[in-house]
Amino acid sequence: MSQISLWQQLPQKDKEKYITYLQIFGALSGLFKDIENGSNADKPYLYYRNHEQLFARVFNVEDLTRHDSAFDAIANIGSIRIGIGLKTWSHERDKTFQKVAEFNKLSATLIRPLIEKGDPLAVVHQIAQLRNDRILLDQRTYKTTHTIYHNITRDDHCMNIVESSYELIDLDSIKVTNVSKNNAVFDFQDRHKRYKFYVSKSVLLQEFDASDDKITDK
Numbered sequence: 753m754s755q756i757s758l759w760q761q762l763p764q765k766d767k768e769k770y771i772t773y774l775q776i777f778g779a780l781s782g783l784f785k786d787i788e789n790g791s792n793a794d795k796p797y798l799y800y801r802n803h804e805q806l807f808a809r810v811f812n813v814e815d816l817t818r819h820d821s822a823f824d825a826i827a828n829i830g831s832i833r834i835g836i837g838l839k840t841w842s843h844e845r846d847k848t849f850q851k852v853a854e855f856n857k858l859s860a861t862l863i864r865p866l867i868e869k870g871d872p873l874a875v876v877h878q879i880a881q882l883r884n885d886r887i888l889l890d891q892r893t894y895k896t897t898h899t900i901y902h903n904i905t906r907d908d909h910c911m912n913i914v915e916s917s918y919e920l921i922d923l924d925s926i927k928v929t930n931v932s933k934n935n936a937v938f939d940f941q942d943r944h945k946r947y948k949f950y951v952s953k954s955v956l957l958q959e960f961d962a963s964d965d966k967i968t969d970k
Contacts (some may be wrong), residue, residue: 756832756834756856756898756900757900757968758827758834758900758902758915759902759913759915759968759969760837761825761827761829761834762811762829763811766810766811766812767969769810770806770807770810770811770851771969773806773896774798774904774911777797777798777806777821777959778796778797778798778906778911779794779796779836780797781795781796781797788877792842793921793944794908794909795842795843795874795906795907795908796906796909796910796911797906797963798840798904798911799873800838800839800840801817802837803840803904804817804824804825804838805817806939807825807836807838807902808825809948811827813825813827813828813836815825816894820834821890821893821894822837822886822887822889823835823836823837823889823890823894823896824836824837824838824854824858825838826894826896827844831896831897832897832934833888833894833895833896833897833898834896834897834898834899834900835891835894835896835898835899835900835918836899836900836901836902836952837852837899837900837901837902837918838901838902839901839902839903839904839954839960840901840903840904840905841903841905841906842905842906842907843905843906843907843912843962846961846962846963846964847959847960847961847962847963848959848960848962849948849957849958849959849960850957850958850960851955851956851957852883852956852957852958853882853883853886853955853956854953854955854956855879855882855953855954855955855956858882858952858954859951862878862882862949863875863878863879863882863912863954865918865949866878867935867951872928872931872938873927873928875925875938875949876926876928876938876940876947876949877923877926877948879938879940879949879956880921880926880940880942880947881923883920883956884920884921884923887899887920888920900915900917900918901916901917901918901920901960902916903915903916903960903962905922905962910970911970912962912967912969912970913967913968913969914960914962914966914968915958915966915968916961916966917944917951919944921942921944921947922942922943922944923942925942925943926940926941926942927940927942928940929946934968935951935954936950936951937949937950937951938951944963945959946958946959947959
């Protein structure tokens with residue numbers, strides 16, 4: 753499935769409204785932040801639920817945040833339907849890992865038995881397959897033609913709009929890069945991205961790149 757730029761497809765008037773609201777949220781950061789000093793002192797605060805609701809209302813997209821879905825929103829732009837993942841995080845470094853999936857209901861029967869057998873590659877293949885199955889199911893359910901991540905990273909006195917590709921994990925190129933002591937964390941990668949799976953919480957994290965050349969708007 754080809755990647756597109758969502759930001760370029762959105763109406764300019766709506767984008768200006770979206771940015772205005774983000775500036776307002778940023779200006780109100782002092783009312784909500786628990787930390788007055790330290791590395792986050794100058795970084796605006798944006799609660800992820802507020803970001804999701806703002807995006808859905810301003811751009812009039814289908815809000816899926818209350819559904820158990822691989823997507824947070826669906827946008828109809830012309831003849832295309834875009835499955836969108838929405839994320840926001842404090843910009844501590846250009847590359848960071850963020851949660852993309854959780855497998856609490858399936859971990860006990862499908863993942864932990866493979867861990868006990870001591871086969872790390874089988875473990876990460878199973879995790880990747882579960883992730884792909886969820887994405888494919890929601891692509892069929894919501895009839896999406898494209899997928900993308902729309903992210904807001906929060907740096908000193910500014911917010912960055914960053915678009916990231918949203919693709920299936922390539923099963924043929926998966927390799928295990930590290931397994932921590934007591935099998936607590938499995939690090940792996942495919943030809944596209946790097947991932948971490950935390951066994952205790954059955955959570956999959958994906959690495960996102962918010963380097964300067966990845967920033968769509970600031």
